[in-house]
Amino acid sequence: MDYQTLVQRGLDSGPLRLILRGAVEEVDGSKAGSVSVVYATMDRAEAERRLLELSAAAAPGRYYMVYGVPLDTDLTLAEEFPSIVVTREDLA
Numbered sequence: 001m002d003y004q005t006l007v008q009r010g011l012d013s014g015p016l017r018l019i020l021r022g023a024v025e026e027v028d029g030s031k032a033g034s035v036s037v038v039y040a041t042m043d044r045a046e047a048e049r050r051l052l053e054l055s056a057a058a059a060p061g062r063y064y065m066v067y068g069v070p071l072d073t074d075l076t077l078a079e080e081f082p083s084i085v086v087t088r089e090d091l092a
Contacts, residue, residue, distance in 0.1 A: 013068025033086025
């Protein structure tokens with residue numbers, strides 16, 4: 001599935017939209033991957049606006065994705081839950 005399809009899926013799910021940032025950073029002389037929740041909203045248009053804004057200003061090695069998530073749900077039991085994969089190649 002391509003990035004834009006995943007974004008639309010995240011925006012159209014809900015009611016809470018989370019924007020996550022995946023990053024590769026230097027930590028004590030080594031590369032490390034991190035995933036952070038950087039924005040949360042129940043407003044679809046605001047999530048889309050903020051994702052575009054963050055993505056346009058992203059430093060190299062930083063990636064953003066939006067996820068629509070249900071409330072009061074154990075996301076570890078869901079078929080899919082908000083995450084960004086940081087691979088070994090990203091850390092090379």
